Amino acid sequence: MRVIRPVQLKDLDQLVKLSYQASFGLTSLPKGRKLLRKRILESIESFARTSQRPRGELFVFVLEDIEKKKILGTSSIVSKLGGFQPFYSYRIDTYPHESKELKVQKQIEVLHLVTEHDGPAEIGGLFLKGRYRKHGTGRLLSLFRFLFMSEQRSRFESTVIAEMRGVVDEQGRSPFWEALGSHFFDIDYPTADYLTQVDKKFIADLMPKFPIYIPLLPKSAQDVIGRVHERTKPALEMLKAEGFRYAGMIDIFEAGPVMQCKLDKIRIVTQSRKKVIADLTAESIESVPFIITNTQREFRACVGSVAVNRGKMRITKETADLLQVTVGDRVRFSPIRPSKTG
Secondary structure (H helix, E strand, C coil): CEEEEECCHHHHHHHHHHHCCCCCCCCCCCCCHHHHHHHHHHHHHHHHCCCCCCCCCEEEEEEEECCCCEEEEEEEEECCCEEEEEEEEEEEEEEEEEECCCCEEEEEEEEEEEEEEECCEEEEEEEECHHHCCCCHHHHHHHHHHHHHHHCHHHCCCEEEEECCCCCCCCCCCHHHHHCHHHHHCCCHHHHHHHCCCCCHHHHHHCCCCCEEHHHCCHHHHCCCCCCCHHHHHHHHHHHHHCCEEEEEECCCCCCEEEEEEHHHCHHHHCCEEEEEEEEECCCCCCCCEEEEECCCCCCEEEECCEEECCEEEEEHHHHHHHCCCCCCEEEEEECCCCCCC
């Protein structure tokens, strides 16, 4: 019995242990008790707010095994990027270069630093213990966020992005960082990655402001621009299936691609429905698996089966208990996977 719920302070010890299982580049699950505690408190405050407009709130969720009282994974949402802590990325532009005398025409790709103060919403921080990455658990931990955002539409920006983790090895070495960032910051990639979680001011102070011509970078760096970490490939394909597309931007440190989609165009949102529970059953229900969320203030999400007959909805008693709902309550639900016909 597994459920998604907002993070709580009681989860801190388990999240600290979880953070040391995550590899480099997962900035939303920082290694360090003090920083994790700060993120938990920030998330608790975000859930408590009643604001009806995005102000950069951080929402952190955990996947819990109810019976074992064990945290299996985590993921997060930022309602809006920018403000006092701008969102930095490199935009890739292509410029024509031509010499009529030499009869040479070239298309040269250039990196432009983007400083976004009025940015989109962002999903991130997804980490799931390795042995649980099956049977749709990873999909649940990722896709439920869009149903949460859809339910509280006014609290999030209309465009959603995902910074995909770029190519970084197990020792924390990034070919892109070593070719570019390391020359300006004089620190290694893991340190820079960590510092972005504390204060991004050092980026504004030290990041090169002028365009970077990609052909001037070493081939090792050029080869990883827009590529994802091997373990991130399944997450990338899942987002593509949901409607996300490459935004023409990359992470400034390790060159992972930035994916984006309008919230209202995301597959799981467009296929979602919201209904009142008419009946609960102790027996199993034959249906495709759905991600189901409650619509109460104490948010919950899980995978379950749904039966809708003549407009009336039925779910199992087990699912209702996980969601803390009963007959007469509303839930939002959507198929966990895209249909074969699209």
